[in-house]
Amino acid sequence: MTTDFLWEQIQKKQSFLCVGLDVDLEKVPPHLLATEDPIFEFNKAIIEATQAYCVAYKPNTAFYEAYGLDGWRSLERTMAYLNENYPEQFTIADAKRGDIGNTATRYAKAFLEGMQFDSITVAPYMGRDSVEPFLAFEDKHTILLGLTSNPGAFDFQTKTLEARPLFKEVIACSQGYKGSENLMYVVGATKAEYLAEIRELAPKSFLLVPGVGAQGGSLSEVCKYGMTDQVGLLVNSSRGIIYASSGTDFAVAAGRKAQELQQQMAAELKK
Numbered sequence: 001m002t003t004d005f006l007w008e009q010i011q012k013k014q015s016f017l018c019v020g021l022d023v024d025l026e027k028v029p030p031h032l033l034a035t036e037d038p039i040f041e042f043n044k045a046i047i048e049a050t051q052a053y054c055v056a057y058k059p060n061t062a063f064y065e066a067y068g069l070d071g072w073r074s075l076e077r078t079m080a081y082l083n084e085n086y087p088e089q090f091t092i093a094d095a096k097r098g099d100i101g102n103t104a105t106r107y108a109k110a111f112l113e114g115m116q117f118d119s120i121t122v123a124p125y126m127g128r129d130s131v132e133p134f135l136a137f138e139d140k141h142t143i144l145l146g147l148t149s150n151p152g153a154f155d156f157q158t159k160t161l162e163a164r165p166l167f168k169e170v171i172a173c174s175q176g177y178k179g180s181e182n183l184m185y186v187v188g189a190t191k192a193e194y195l196a197e198i199r200e201l202a203p204k205s206f207l208l209v210p211g212v213g214a215q216g217g218s219l220s221e222v223c224k225y226g227m228t229d230q231v232g233l234l235v236n237s238s239r240g241i242i243y244a245s246s247g248t249d250f251a252v253a254a255g256r257k258a259q260e261l262q263q264q265m266a267a268e269l270k271k
């Protein structure tokens, strides 16, 4: 998917919401556990209830890998369902991969070709040759970890290297990578105060912003400092939407939460 198409979807839906599909069988309503593939059934219901209010879905692969082969099958079925029924939705494999070049190519093939995700999150620590194999895929996007939402981000990412903090070095340096037009960055909503500085380095790039909802980040702060003339933001909420209710009304409750966020986003877009 191109970023122009993504921008069209944002305007059409008045939303830049990404729904995180982080399925934990301990939190799935009990009546679904009796089905053959509870993870897929849960995702299907969540997708049907939220798709009108969002432009992207982000399964975090950890939640599928944890269930072995069954988990991978559920992820494949979820992706096939999305691509068949809602091809206009931007899909993100939150896999945080990163390895030497030939291995990186295999990761890219697995997620961008095999499972047909539109994008994948990648850890930048191993540098240029670990990132460029992902950037070689046309109309696919590599979302580099820039400044993450967790408290441990301050251990390394904000530490100054020569002239600037590591997260700024990652963003500035990666702009020179071959295929950098396919780059996006992860910036946590909990670090919204850094967004203005990040925008100086990446004025047009889309930013995937997790951390609103359960982690307490503020949507209005993110918009204030991070929004561009074509929005440039995909704001993710996972637990805050998909576990809005633990009862049989879980999908309705998720739809309501997604709609609330969409309405706040529509108001931000009007500003």
Ligand SMILES: O=c1ccn([C@@H]2O[C@H](COP(=O)(O)O)[C@@H](O)[C@H]2O)c(=O)[nH]1
Pocket: 020, 022, 060, 094, 147, 148, 149, 150, 186, 187, 188, 210, 211, 212, 213, 214, 215, 236, 237, 238, 239, 240
């Ligand atoms: O900096 C980061 C990078 C990734 N994540 C992931 O996003 C979701 C957030 O889930 P919530 O339930 O809305 O808190 C989850 O998959 C994280 O692994 C992040 O939170 N921060």
